[in-house]
Amino acid sequence: MGFLDTTVVNVALPAIGRDLDASVAGLQWTLTGYLLTLSALLLLGGALGDRYGRRRVFVLGVAWFTATSVLCAAASTVEMLVTARVLQGIGAAMMTPGSLALLEAGFAPGDRARAIGAWSALSGATTALGPPLGGWLVDAASWPLVFLINVPIGLVVLVAAVRHVPESRNPAARGAPDVGGALLVTTGLAGVTYALIEAPARGAGSAPVLVAAAAGVVGLTGFLVVERRVRQPLLPLSVFASRQFTAVNLLTLVVYAALGGVLFLLAVFLQGALGYSPLASGFATLPITACMLLLSARAGALAQRIGPRVPLTTGPLLLAGGMLLMTTIDPGDSYAEGVLPALVVFGLGLALTVAPITATMMSAADPAHAGVASGVNNAVARGAQLLAVAILPVVAGLSGADYQRPQALTDGFHTAMLVSAGLAVVGAVIAWAGISDDLLEHRGEPRPEAATA
Structure with a gap:
C-alpha cells in the first residue's frame, strides 16, 4: 500500500492541480507534506514498535494511513489535501518500519528468506503497477480514486494483521522514545521546506519565509544537540x-x-x-x-x-x-x-x-x-x-x-x-x-x- 501510494500520486498531480486550481507550489506541497512527516518520524515509528509492540504500531499505522487516504480523496481545496497528506505521512511512518521487522520476527529462520522474497516481489509489482493504475483511475474516473484505492487494501491488511501476525517487540528497549528529538527534526524539516517552497511567491526576504527558515535551522541544530545527550536517541550519532x-x-x-x-x-x-x-x-x-x-x-x-x-x-x-x-x-x-x-x-x-x-x-x-x-x-x-x-x-x-x-x-x-x-x-x-x-x-x-x- 505504501509503495503503491507513492507511485500513483505523481501521475495524478496535473489533474489535482487543475481540479483544485493549485499552483506549482501546491503540487510541491502535495508531495512534500507527505514526505515531511514520513522522513521526520520514520525513526520514531521504529522505536515505538520496538518499545510498545511492532504489530500494535503497524496496525495503528495502517488504520491511520487508510483513514487519512479518505481525507485526501475528500479534499476540496489544495490546503485540505496538503493537510491530509501530512497526516497520511504520519501513518506511513508508523507502518513502514514494522513491516520487515514483523516478517523477521514471525517466521522461522528457514522460512524467512522466502517471506522477505515475497515482500520484495510484491513491492516490485506494486511499484510497476502504480503509474499505469494511477493513470487509469484518473482517466476513467477522477484523481480521488488514487487515494481511495488504499481503503480496501488497508482493510484487508488490518484483518490479516490482527488475525495472523504475532506480536513482537525488542526486550532491550527501555524508557520513553525520543519524542523531543522527533519534534525538533519535524520542526526543522518543516521550516526549511516552507522557506524553500514559499520564497518565490512571498519573496526570500519576507517575514514568513525568514521566520520559517530560522525555525528550520534552530530545529535541526537542536535535534543534533539533543541526540548527543539523550540516553536513547532516535539517531545515535x-x-x-x-x-x-x-x-x-x-x-x-x-x-x-x-x-x-x-x-x-x-x-x-x-x-x-x-x-x-x-x-x-x-x-x-x-x-x-x-x-x-x-x-x-x-x-x-x-x-x-x-x-x-x-x-x-x-x-x-x-x-x-x-x-x-x-x-x-x-x-x-x-x-x-x-x-x-x-x-x-x-x-x-x-x-x-x-x-x-x-x-x-x-x-x-x-x-x-x-x-x-x-x-x-x-x-x-x-x-x-x-x-x-x-x-x-x-x-x-x-x-x-x-x-x-x-x-x-x-x-x-x-x-x-x-x-x-x-x-x-x-x-x-x-x-x-x-x-x-x-x-x-x-x-x-x-x-x-x-x-x-
Whole structure:
C-alpha cells in the first residue's frame, strides 16, 4: 500500500492541480507534506514498535494511513489535501518500519528468506503497477480514486494483521522514545521546506519565509544537540563514526535527491508539455520499472562479486546520462525516439545503483546497529526526495501555473534535469572516492532489514 501510494500520486498531480486550481507550489506541497512527516518520524515509528509492540504500531499505522487516504480523496481545496497528506505521512511512518521487522520476527529462520522474497516481489509489482493504475483511475474516473484505492487494501491488511501476525517487540528497549528529538527534526524539516517552497511567491526576504527558515535551522541544530545527550536517541550519532557508512549515506542523499526531482517532474512534463494522458504517462515509465525488476537482483549479485565501488560509480553516471537525454525531449517528439532512450538509460542506472547502495550500507554499519542503520538510510532517502521536490522547481524557475504552459514547463524541466544530472555525477564521485570494495567481501550478505532502504 505504501509503495503503491507513492507511485500513483505523481501521475495524478496535473489533474489535482487543475481540479483544485493549485499552483506549482501546491503540487510541491502535495508531495512534500507527505514526505515531511514520513522522513521526520520514520525513526520514531521504529522505536515505538520496538518499545510498545511492532504489530500494535503497524496496525495503528495502517488504520491511520487508510483513514487519512479518505481525507485526501475528500479534499476540496489544495490546503485540505496538503493537510491530509501530512497526516497520511504520519501513518506511513508508523507502518513502514514494522513491516520487515514483523516478517523477521514471525517466521522461522528457514522460512524467512522466502517471506522477505515475497515482500520484495510484491513491492516490485506494486511499484510497476502504480503509474499505469494511477493513470487509469484518473482517466476513467477522477484523481480521488488514487487515494481511495488504499481503503480496501488497508482493510484487508488490518484483518490479516490482527488475525495472523504475532506480536513482537525488542526486550532491550527501555524508557520513553525520543519524542523531543522527533519534534525538533519535524520542526526543522518543516521550516526549511516552507522557506524553500514559499520564497518565490512571498519573496526570500519576507517575514514568513525568514521566520520559517530560522525555525528550520534552530530545529535541526537542536535535534543534533539533543541526540548527543539523550540516553536513547532516535539517531545515535555514533553510527557515523564509520567513514564508509557516512559515505554511503552521502551517496544516498545526492542520488535520491536526483531521483526525487525526476519522479516529481517527469509525469507532470509528459502530460503538460507532451500532451500525454494520465494513462499514457503511466505506461510511458514502465521501462524504468522493467529495468528495476529484471536487473536489480543481478546488480546486487554483481556488487557482491566484484565489490560495490564500480557499480555505485557506474550507476549514478548512467542516471546522469538518462537525465541529460531528458533535456533533449521537446514537445512533438515521438515516444520511441525522444522519451524511450532516456528512460531506458535512466532505468539501467537506477537498477545498478539501488541494490548495491542497500547492501553496502548494511555492510558498512556496525552489526549491533543494523536496524538503526537501515532506518537512518531510509530517512536520508526520503529526506533527500523531500528537499529535491522543494528546491528543484525553484531552481528551474517553475511557479504559478507553469505546469499547464508547455514551453515554460519544458524549459523548467530541462533545467531541473541538468541539476539532477549534476547531483548524480556528485554521487558517482562520492562512490569512487569513499566506498571500499572489500565491504561486502568482509561482511557477507546484507541483512533483511536493508530492504527498507
